[in-house]
Amino acid sequence: MSPYVESLEHKRVWWKEATFYQVYPASFKDSNGDGLGDIPGLISKVPYIASLGVDVVWLSPMYDSPQKDMGYDISDYETVYPPYGTVEDVEKLVKECHQHGLKLILDLVVNHTSDQHEWFKESRSSKDNPKRNWYFWRPARYDQDGNRMPPTNYRSYFAGGTWTWDDNTEEYYLHLYDPSQPDLNWENADCRRAIYDSAMRFWLDKGIDGFRVDTVNKYSKHVDFPDAPITDSNSFIQPAAQFWCNGPRIHEFVKEMNNDVLSKYTTFDGQAVVTVGELSLTPEPEGVLRYVSAKEKELDMVFQFDITHLGQDNGFQDKYDFAPWKLPEMKRIVEKWQTFIEETDGWTTVFNENHDNGRSVSRFASDVPEWREQSAKMLAIWLIAQTGTLFLYQGQEIGMINAPKDWGIEEYRDVEAQGHWEEAVRQDANGTDPGRTERILHGLQLMARDHSRLPFQWDSSANGGFTTGKPWMRAHDLYPKINAENQGKDVNSVLAFYKRLLYLRKEHKDVFVYGAFELVDPENENTFVFRKRYRDRTAVVAMNFTDSPQPAFGAMEMMLLVSSYSKVVLGTLQPFEGRIYVDY
Template identity: 75%
Template structure:
């Protein structure tokens, strides 16, 4: 297919060209000194967000919650957790965003609720309660010795099994995540209607502009609940994603969500709503395309997680057992999700950080003082020049990095980190895997979700300007060296560089947002070079992923548009240098 036809296939839509900025509210800005970020704190910083040149704020869960899983365990969809503020605060936030020409999307977490949600309390109250079937309840099994067993042998995301025994009704309930997060039964039509009213229409009626849709491909399970095959003989629980991911009715459910709810609303300025789904465990393009095809009318786009899984071990058990990788592996992943939309009506996303992963500088480049800023700029150049919708995570724009390796694992607060660490300690101590504790510690130091949740580094004052009180999570030791206030004053800072790149991306959105992607020199383990083409316009991007100089690619008849270094050489890519060449 010729690039001349590309605009017909990928029609220009506002959310394709938009830059999204994810805010993790607990860690963004605390307004009242309780050490916990909140909506009033975010309101104070809307001018800062607008100054970046982004278009949409994605606010991670701020709903009422026991906070077992940082708000992804919702106890009331129609209330804001008091630690974050009130519904009225969110209404003020919606207005403030719109007044600054920003759209606002919220998290839609409807695979599960908290076990403290009124729906689940009713469901577990008795076997004949009208809401009993809003969740998955099953009787126990028994082995040959009469020992009680859960209905299936599935392993959960957060280590351990997926079924918890309820003494009151003498049955098990299903939870793919923590036991405090029981899964909703989307097979039940009344349950779906309640989800649409409570979790969606309630906030759409207040003027939000769309949703990031959590765990979007897990609503449909294989409800006969077959046993998982034994792939790890050392344990009872086994990986079983094939029985609860991309299930038989998943596309039916998402189409219904769209037709019954989303299609009935518009953004504050009259455009179509945006939805971005969290699509895990779907590694093949042919499995992703049905979710994002414009004709299918399901989701605007999805996050596919191959890029953030680089370095993770295989399977649930080995997630934090670090696996060595080389640059060609990462480049092939980028190529895969850049080119899968060629010749289709689907769309793709661009990101390498979010609330569930370690910081990109530490994952993909070099966090040492000598190369930290160079690495941040080079990675920024990668993200802002590839095709698709760009998502940035708070602190990425100032080059925030992982917690120091000197910190004790006790500083890690996340439920997943705690569960994996406890499991690793046990397996080391009982001799099941004598080196597991050491290996998992390293993996957590590099990839744990906690790293993204350190308080935002606003300035060099106490607690990095995040809070006047004791922060819920320790502030990074280097906040005086890495903070927004200092970088706003420096023309050559990481923050200033991001602002320039985001302006450049908009100025050349034809080739950077919509252009065809071509990977060059795929097997080179030191540099990442690719070409972007849109009609007669070509851009060449060259990135050095090493701390030694590399040869620059051939760029005859092309002009240097930008380098991440202030002084550069035509023949050389300096350590962690990025360059963009262009011709018309």
């Protein structure tokens, strides 16, 4: 039995029953025609967000930034990226959300800063600067021929090395991501205190209701920085997550962040502020429970990414070398993370889209015109009925899909996509991996981060009503057909279906939010069926993940609560149909 056992039923807290709606500011709504989304544009759409039936807005980074990684490279935690607006605009957003009964959380990005942050500018100015040790600096190594070499052979997330040479002080600095994103040294107590003041208290004092905590398990590194074992003989750089993920002091740091800062604040209506951590590369439930056990007082919940990594091969250097998968693999992932909190005081999250992944309809179902809407509705049922806190991403509620496959690679703007593409071109050209460009292009067409960052499709006017100017990213070709205005007038639309399901999730929260999960027929490659149980209440969820009719699960003695089709065929699940049955 798990050491985290508290009781057979989970304590009820507001954020467990809430639905969160993620907004990516660059792509949501432009208010001034400069082609970039902004905070005033978001403010104008708060009534729309509230109308969905969600409870919390999660705003992705809006801080001042050179935008090398779309705002995850922060140059000042206490100011806003000028094209997005001002600090005063965020204060207005807080007020507008609260007036509509919505809470607002921000992204907390404190594993690294931009190389343009004043802290880093000071750190790199000299070896004896007081902030030198706020980042990781190491001397060069030299090979037998006297050639300068980086301190370790680690591979970064963006398809390069993790160390960049600085001519001024003649040392290397560490960056797990882009060279413009140097890692902060959490070993330094002064650095941690500055993070708490500048990145956290500054915004909590303005009334926000919590944080989505970026890269939360990367703060503690093995600071002796040993070389990684060679697993790719064709490259100097090697995967090395074991040396910088879930490090020796990570739980100490997260506890301190919670105890010293977060525990001192409440939401606008007097409840505890909320945290949800981005927890990558942590595949075992016991490892995740250490972060989310209520007794540990670290994080309220985390995103575990097995479901969004489906098809990403090993998920690191071959992330975009697509690995075909079958439905039983998805079922096992869902079962694992639905059941890992049972008889514990931990909690889980439910999601299949965010700003770092392709659209779920294109990845997990079908985005061809014939099945696009049915696929979106079926996936909505899949989400709504799962236990845990539900997270939706902007545009998911109208069934937005990936960019068309005939778009060229030049339309992919993301630094990660560019890095993987350029690496593939080199490896194809030098013969180390023939055919890699074709494979990586296919993977990017399915899974690139760019797909989720296309402008929101508000209406059928130019650029989907996102902007009156030239959008920073090309609007999807199908915005005249897939947009919020059209769907708002159609009672059978994807948007109307999401609103209905979010209402049903609240109405039946005992079984949907808190119920125990039981997988049915796990090896069936066509249908996905599971039960949810809460005390004497049971629900059965049945979904057809194919474009052909499938035998329906035998739940005829139960009441049909909802189907993604307006007309149900007895004994048959229609193509990409989802249903929920209840016995109460």
